[in-house]
Amino acid sequence: MLPLKNASFLQAGIGLTANTFLLLSRILTLFLGHRPKPHDLLTGNLALVHILMLLTMLFLSPGPFESLRLQNDVKCKALFYLSRVMRGLSICTTCLLSMLQAVTISPSSSWLGQFKQKSRGYTIHSLLFLWILCLSFSSNLLLFTVAASNVTQTQELSFGKYCSLSSARYLRWSLFFRLIQVRDVSFVGGMLFSSVYMVTLLFRHQRRSQHLHNMSLSPSISPEKRATQIILLLVSFFVVMYWVDLVISSISIMLVAYGPVILGVQTLVLHAYATVSPLVIIIFDKRIISTLQNMQQKAHRFLSK
Template identity: 60%
Template sequence: MCFILDIKMSTLPVYVAVNKYLLSQTGFGISANTFLLLFHILKLLQDRRPKPTDLTTCHLAFVHIALLITVLFLFSPELFELLSFWNDFKCKALFYVNRVMRGLSICTTCLLSIIQAITISPSTSWLAQFKNKYTLFILYFFFFFIWLICLSFSTSILFHTVATSNVTQTNLMLLTKYCSFSPVSHGFRGLMFTLTTSRDVFLVEVMLFSSAYMVILLLKHQRRSQHLHSTSLSPRSSPEKRATQTILLLVTFFVVMYWVDFIISSSSLILWTYDSVILSVQSVVVHVYATVSPLVLISSDKRIFNMLQQCTTEKLLILTGW
């Protein structure tokens, strides 16, 4: 039975529209992440003792840039053809990097939520002991560890991703115009699915646990504030509170998008078939977090607004001759 993906004429306009939206979303996401990455690199160079959250945010922006670049090459035939390698190598390399960066995205988001939970924990909390022990060396170790985990978990992609034009088999699962997945035994497919799912579910549970902990701390802080301030006053939230709310928003959005992608990809792997429109929609869902996350981080960081305001003021002074 043939399971090769076929773009039917009735679904072609929808497929083209979703694909164009995916490419425009990707381009916008690369621009936003590049701005976020450059800003945090500048802050890291200026600060003698950089904050763990700044380092982690910088790492997250870099991961999302690499992730979205692979999307541009995979779903844009013109860019795919620009790479002067044979198609089989291009498919393996692009899908491998894409899968590694997706794993690093969830790991880094989880790490960011843990760091923020430690940062806002009170001195009486059991997490407070990690504030003094939490050094840059430990953070670099975690970066090395999650890179090692993601690189090793994605090696199966190198063996089962092939260029469609180079293979005569008819039971391929076509992923893009040029790349497909070759048949995988049910046992190996189940093993890799179990390992990857176990890793992702564990990280999601850690994110939910740290998020619940931060919500409890925010509620306690709000109750104390109500005792200290009259109800008519509305004191501005502290930078720690704004940062915590940002992380909570990111985690919530990531978890929702993860489970939507999980449902689509699980059904496709079980049936070993993909509809062209569903594939494009899944790609939008998978990579929308990489596009939205820098916007959330930029909008919640007052340092960025202060920098932009300062640059605008300096330009106005130069134009007016002051």
């Protein structure tokens, strides 16, 4: 159990650092006078969501926060509710990011190409809608979550040392979790569909370019190919982690048992995407390096005055 605990703290440390760096880079891009792209709003929102996800994981895990004594229904309700809302927002934002990429690379003559000029307004409105959707959709969790010390062992489904789900309303919360799964699967399906659509467009564009240039390709990686790599890597990793978590959750609900080992493994799987995704975005985003260079130049000018 100790290796799993150490691994979760290491994961949280890496994830918090990477997401904080990504969020600050998006904020600095805005304050340095650059007009943010719709993708910047989504990746910044994704970084914020993942920061909150990882923080709630730390507060729900025993260890450094042992002195907080979370044997309180209100604290457990708030933390578990926040963790599920952020998880839903992570799925929804990734799906929206994938769909926005599909709109961006669509031909102007296609029906998706008509939304290119309005993508900024649609992105902001969609983000607000997703926040309202996830906040309201998970509100039933406030009824099911209780402190572990307030129920007996036969009346609870523990998901941590301090907090549990009361099994007194087993049918209600099991139905609720099924509805959450339907929502998540729908967004994952939209994510996969838009990703396949993008890969198909880029593949056709690459074949057309090869034909026009007599099969001569530039040795440098094109922006389209780089975008394809980001999408495939993020979506593939997310889908794998999502289905692994779904299998673990389904088995645990059927057995009505969350052992410490199962809980530790699921925690690592659940937050793997929150840790890896900002690293992928940072590595492939050259504008972050440009932003840091501009900051350095402005700081040098300020100090030289």
